[in-house]
Amino acid sequence: MSDDPGPSTAPIFSLTKPAENYCRLCQLIMTVCSDLFRDILSRHIQPVNLRVELNKYKNTLLRILRIHEHKILLFPQSGGQSLSAKDMDLTILYTLLRNICGIPKHQNGWGNTPKIGDLSLAACIERIREQKNAIASHSNIGEIDDIPFQDIWMKLQTDIVNIEKELIGGDMYERAVKVLFSCELTPKEARESAVDFNRLCARMNSIARKQFATKRKLIRTSSSKKARIDNLEKQHSAATIDIKARIGRLKKQHSSATMDIKDQLKETDEHLSYMMQGRFSENEQNIEELMSTMKEMFEGGLSSMKNEIKGGLSSMKNEIKERMSEVEEKIEERMSAVEEKIEGGLSSMKNEIGGGFSSINNEIKERMSAVEENIEGRMSSMEEKMEGRMSSMEVQIESMKSRCYPLDLTSTIEVSGMGYICHISVVSPDKLWVSDIETLKQVDSTGHVLMTLDDEYGYSNDDGGHTVSVEGDFVFIAEVSNSVQSTASDGLRSQYGIHKMTSDGSITTLLTPDLPNLSPRCIHSSHINGDLLIGLTDYSYPRTGRVMRCDGTGRKIRDIELDGEGQGLYGYPQYITENKMNGDIVVSDYRKNALVVVDRSGRHRFDYKGHSTDKSFSPRGVCTDVLGRILVSHTGYDDDSGDICCISLLDRDGRFLTRLLTQPWDDDGFNSLCVDDNNNIYVAFVNKIKVYK
Incomplete structure (x- = not known):
């Protein structure tokens, strides 16, 4: 397998x-x-x-x-x-x-x-x-x-x-x-969960396949390298055997040549001895014959004749000795020359053999070094290509995440009987809730009023006082009917509560915060786990605020009030939302003139106080899109246009990406905004809502 x-x-x-x-x-x-x-x-x-x-x-x-x-x-x-x-x-x-x-x-x-x-x-x-x-x-x-x-x-x-x-x-x-x-x-949520997880698995499998392919290629390269090394070792072994055979043959030739020379020297010595003995015998016979003849012929001159013969014999002996010396010297010279030739041949053969070994070893080392350099070069090239491709992919992904497109106006929803629209909550593309300071209505995509909040609920809120849950229920902040609360500062005042309206129009009260001097100003229903995020502010001076997290039934989970150094996080929470990508809680704070962002457990992440080019920054409505980017509407000042209102796009870590919309602040200035699941942006103006893509 x-x-x-x-x-x-x-x-x-x-x-x-x-x-x-x-x-x-x-x-x-x-x-x-x-x-x-x-x-x-x-x-x-x-x-x-x-x-x-x-x-x-x-x-x-x-x-x-x-x-x-x-x-x-x-x-x-x-x-x-x-x-x-x-x-x-x-x-x-x-x-x-x-x-x-x-x-x-x-x-x-x-x-x-x-x-x-x-x-x-x-x-x-x-x-x-x-x-x-x-x-x-x-x-x-x-x-x-x-x-x-x-x-x-x-x-x-x-x-x-x-x-x-x-x-x-x-x-x-x-x-x-x-x-x-x-x-x-829902099928959509299920599909998104499966796609996210399968994308993670596919990414891991893709990386595993690349690593496996690289490993397999390295194994093939190593196998090829090993085969070449084995082949070189076989060649080296064969060359060694051949050299040893050649040395054996040379030794045999040297031994045979030495024996031949010794035999030739022995024959030469025997031949010279034989010749000398023959000449001595011949001379002695001649002398004896001559002496006998002379004795017979010259009896009277015997004494002088003997002296002459003795003189001739002595001369001959000296001549023979000189010739014998010359012969011996020539034999010794020939023997020395033969030995020098043999030793020179053997030395040359040894040098040739040693040079052959050295040349083979150097060639093997050079080939091994070239193979290793080639493999290292290819590996380095492969790693550089892979790193380059991965870096390119990461740049493309980051570019896709941060890419911003110009806003296209797709429709305008006229809402009659409304003043300055403060907040929008989208139920579906053809149904949304809108509010001004004292009115809360549900309208369709043409602006036709479908429902108005009953008079028994006193709605009075110019902030983000309503939201839509993931189940489609409408959750809002309003006075509890016929309820008052005693406080030390202002005697009796109305008490606000959190209420939920289901699709059939029935309303239930989820909770009535029993917190002296604190009033709920903004609310958001989490689309991650259904929790309620409620922004509250007090009536003291200077004002301070907090965020209270409750579950979907209104049971309190925790308060988010202080940062890691014990300092207050909020002054006046005006609008609140949650980043569906990472669970961050994003608050538009009126008093601090900043976006205050904490993680889902309440740990402070960062404050955003505008771009470096902003001369002033007063945030209002805030929401996040399907990519987890933050959209904030805010007012500011421009040298050419005076007071302006803008929509800025930030990444999830508070880094400025681009301006989506900028226009002078006049009677048609905008205030709040929200984004639906199809990335349509709803922007609240006076008496109307503009929908951008």
Whole structure:
């Protein structure tokens, strides 16, 4: 079976029960579990210290991380950028929790399935990661049957609750799991959850495939390199054997030549001895014959003759000795010459053989070096190309996220009987609620009035005093009928409450805040979990404010009032919204002349006080679009036009992107705005609403 990972292709979507199960699990992983991991990371490493801790463990993390995008996210090439846990997905959050947070490992160790009954923090984190992988294994079909769905859900819920009780306290995540389990999941929401999760799985699979292809190519390159090395080793071995054979043959030739020379010298010596002996014998015979003849012929001259003969014999002996010396010298010269020739031949052969070995070794080293340089060059080129493509993809993605298009006016909705429209809440493209200071109406896309709030509810609000829940219910701030409240400062005054109107027109009161000197001014219903976000301000001087978070039934969860240094966050919350992409709470503060942004748990993220070119900045209506970008309407001043009103577009971290709309402040100036799910922008003017695309 091939190890090559296949693509994760999502089937054609249909909201069957198994498909709904899969989508709920996808949403649970992408929202609750990811936010829980971010909370754990923030509690072990303060957000302001995150960059310091990452740099401290940089070498370890770069060795552990296998995905190039994760390395670039944690350690960008330019260095020093701010980084937040909200930018990280579940995979990289798990890596950081495991390696840099100092969380003790569970009994079976990180990366292994924990023991049953192990309720340690590490064991719960490990089980959530394993369940995420189990859900990802169903991404090809996009369905999970009821029995495995119930099993995975209960396991995830158990571990989420255990972590929340041990580390965080409260029951916010437990309630979020229960709400997600029981809420009605529309096909659109289900599709978005499945698409987000499948996109994450597809991205991981794509990266895995690229890494696998690179690894396989490296293996092929290494195999080719090994084959070439083996071939060179075989050539070297064959050359060595051939050289040894040649040396053996040369030794045999040398031994044979030496024996031949010795035999020739022996024959020459014997031949010379034979010749000398023959000449001595011949001379002696001649002398004897001559002496006998002379004795017979010359008896009288015998004495002189003997002397002459002796003299001749002595001369001959001397001549013979001289010739023998010359012969011996010539033989020695010939022997020396022969030995020099033999030694010179052997030395030349040895040098030739040694040079051959050295040449072969140098050639092998040169070829090996060339092969290694070629492989390293190709690897470096491949890495540069991959990094270039990944950087290009990241730039394109960021460009798509921050790209702004000019606003096109698509329609104008005339609303009769309305003064300066203060706030808009969209129910659907053909139905919306609008309000001025004392009137609250529901109109259609032509401006025809469908409904007016009953007189028994006293609506008096020039801020963001109403909202529409994810279920389509209308939630608004109004006086409680026939109710008054005693205060130390102003005696009796009307008491405001939070009310909900369902689609059939029935109204119920969710809560009546029992907070002396505090009055609710703006409200927003979360489209993430259905919670209510209520902005309140008091009547003291200087004014201070707070944000109260309640669940969908009106039960209070927490107050958001102070930052990390104990300073007040708000002065006068005028409009409030929630970023559906990351859960941030965005408040337009009238007294601070700023947008105040906190995360979903109430930790202060940033204040936005206008662009550097703004001479003044007074924010009014605020909302977010489907990409998580922030839209804010505000007034300001321009040297040419005087007072102006603008709509600015920011990214989710408060960085200015562009101006969407700017016009002089006159009788037709705008005040509030909102965005629907189709990214239509509704802008409130006097007696009318303009819809832009």
